[in-house]
Amino acid sequence: MASSAPSKTDTQSETHIVENQSPVLEDYNVFESDPVLFDALLREGGAWGADRARTLGGRVGSAEVLQCARDANRHTPELCSHDRAGNRIDWVDYHPAWHHLMALAVEHGVHALPWRYPQPGAHVVKAALAYLMNQGENGVCCPMAMSFAAVPALRAEPVLSAEWEPRLLSLCYDARFIPASEKRGALIGMAMTEKQGGSDVRANTTQAVRAPEDGEGVYRLTGHKWFCSAPMSDAFLTLAQTDGGLTCFLVPRVLPDGTPNRFLLQRLKDKLGNRSNASAEVEYSDTFAWRVGGEGDGVRTIIPMVHHTRLDAAISAAAVMRQAVVQALHHAAHRTAFGARLADQPLMQNVLADLALESEAAATMAMRLARGFDDATADPAQEPFVRLATAVTKFWICKRAPVVAAEAMECLGGNGYVEDSPMPRLYREAPVNGIWEGSGNVICLDILRTLAREPQALAAMVDELRAAKGGNAHLDTYVAALEKDLNSAALDAGQARTLVERLALSWQATLLVQHAPGLVADAFCASRLDGVGGRTLGTLPGGADSMAITDRAWRG
Numbered sequence: 001m002a003s004s005a006p007s008k009t010d011t012q013s014e015t016h017i018v019e020n021q022s023p024v025l026e027d028y029n030v031f032e033s034d035p036v037l038f039d040a041l042l043r044e045g046g047a048w049g050a051d052r053a054r055t056l057g058g059r060v061g062s063a064e065v066l067q068c069a070r071d072a073n074r075h076t077p078e079l080c081s082h083d084r085a086g087n088r089i090d091w092v093d094y095h096p097a098w099h100h101l102m103a104l105a106v107e108h109g110v111h112a113l114p115w116r117y118p119q120p121g122a123h124v125v126k127a128a129l130a131y132l133m134n135q136g137e138n139g140v141c142c143p144m145a146m147s148f149a150a151v152p153a154l155r156a157e158p159v160l161s162a163e164w165e166p167r168l169l170s171l172c173y174d175a176r177f178i179p180a181s182e183k184r185g186a187l188i189g190m191a192m193t194e195k196q197g198g199s200d201v202r203a204n205t206t207q208a209v210r211a212p213e214d215g216e217g218v219y220r221l222t223g224h225k226w227f228c229s230a231p232m233s234d235a236f237l238t239l240a241q242t243d244g245g246l247t248c249f250l251v252p253r254v255l256p257d258g259t260p261n262r263f264l265l266q267r268l269k270d271k272l273g274n275r276s277n278a279s280a281e282v283e284y285s286d287t288f289a290w291r292v293g294g295e296g297d298g299v300r301t302i303i304p305m306v307h308h309t310r311l312d313a314a315i316s317a318a319a320v321m322r323q324a325v326v327q328a329l330h331h332a333a334h335r336t337a338f339g340a341r342l343a344d345q346p347l348m349q350n351v352l353a354d355l356a357l358e359s360e361a362a363a364t365m366a367m368r369l370a371r372g373f374d375d376a377t378a379d380p381a382q383e384p385f386v387r388l389a390t391a392v393t394k395f396w397i398c399k400r401a402p403v404v405a406a407e408a409m410e411c412l413g414g415n416g417y418v419e420d421s422p423m424p425r426l427y428r429e430a431p432v433n434g435i436w437e438g439s440g441n442v443i444c445l446d447i448l449r450t451l452a453r454e455p456q457a458l459a460a461m462v463d464e465l466r467a468a469k470g471g472n473a474h475l476d477t478y479v480a481a482l483e484k485d486l487n488s489a490a491l492d493a494g495q496a497r498t499l500v501e502r503l504a505l506s507w508q509a510t511l512l513v514q515h516a517p518g519l520v521a522d523a524f525c526a527s528r529l530d531g532v533g534g535r536t537l538g539t540l541p542g543g544a545d546s547m548a549i550t551d552r553a554w555r556g
């Protein structure tokens, strides 16, 4: 019989020496370590939110919250469709870590701040909070974004809005499965996508019939929704067909009398990322719903929701980039190879600086866009520009996030590929913002439509792009060439991505020339606008001051 006492060889006590591993990055303030975000918050009118951002930044970087993020993604939600006796319960069971993170986000107003505190800079402060929260855990930010975005859409129906808005603005997270009227706070999701079409919502086949016996504006819905995230929300903005055409509805999860609505969860999606957050397929079967807006006005009614979730998608993608870059910078500062710290080796410096530039450009653009939402609140004439800017920003940042996440992962070597680090989660998360709230092509075609219908949007964008004229020769040449091509390019659907990419790069460069240190703006323009930079990250041209760029990026 083998002895149970381990031999010296078994324990390997003398060889198992841990050295040259970077420490876990935790118990740091995600806001205070980010000078780019701090500057943008102040510049774009959100200085009054700095203390809020500091508080949330401390929580998000804490070991406790980062552990919750790991737990919520490892112990993913489970569908409990029936109880043990066979009765439908349509319940989703989440790990306690999910509820902890939801409470954290709601307490800090990530879902509602601009509506609770409607003042200049409110969207900028909210964007900063969402940027921070997304660096802790992305899944919970999906219900935050949808609840935030539901408010302007619901306002199409003043009676419903007066009833629901106070619940949506509450800073209490209340996960109980009871009527919303009895809860301390409520959240709203959306159910637009069907099997036969997500981008093309006019292909929706879910039917809505009037049910006046159930109350004013009440309908009954029958059909199937192919994607419905955060299915334990209290209500869902839903599109369905009436005699008058595609119409928007609010579907409560629990009816006012306390009985469950017929909101039948068929299964949960087994997703690549965003795994802490449940996304369900839902059957509507004679399901109770209130109409929001007029019959046939469904798209017009729900567009404000889509517009606001696009802002959040851009912020989320920028946050994924930021957190990936922070992890790369942290690792490179602690790891040595071939006798020197990675962060001190010229080629790694080039990679890290290129990553930092991409992240800074994304954050700067997202925060400028958030100010656009504040500007448009004060002056509706700004709305066409903000619509265009939102689509450009959403397309571009979401396209860059997976590229940045993959390169940052490589900076950690093999450790970056292992689930002990946050990199696999960030990498899996990176593509989703490009898919939901308008996939890339759909966004680019939207942009062409905006250019055709709202020439003032383009005129305002051109003004914005001229704001840094004379600040960088590469930028001047790039913008002049773009302006020359704009009219013809705006007519060519097949070239829409090329046009949007040029608009996005011009805008990012313009913002950096105006607001970032010269060495950042110069390196960005030289590498992105002049054809000198390569197709991979880490190909900044020789003159770039990589050390100074990375020093600026991270106060670790």
Ligand SMILES: Cc1cc2nc3c(=O)[nH]c(=O)nc-3n(C[C@H](O)[C@H](O)[C@H](O)COP(=O)(O)OP(=O)(O)OC[C@H]3O[C@@H](n4cnc5c(N)ncnc54)[C@H](O)[C@@H]3O)c2cc1C
Pocket (backbone or CB within 6 Å): 189, 190, 191, 192, 193, 196, 197, 198, 199, 200, 227, 228, 229, 230, 271, 274, 279, 432, 435, 436, 437, 438, 439, 440, 441, 442, 445
């Ligand atoms: C994790 C996750 C959660 C989601 N949660 C929700 C939710 O809560 N509620 C909800 O309603 N939906 C949700 N969705 C669905 C999402 O919004 C849709 O998947 C998305 O809108 C795309 O629709 P689709 O899947 O039907 O693809 P399609 O519309 O079939 O598009 C497929 C591809 O074709 C492209 N395309 C479409 N039209 C054109 C065109 N005219 N020219 C060129 N290219 C085109 C698109 O850009 C896309 O790349 C979720 C999706 C995911 C992945």
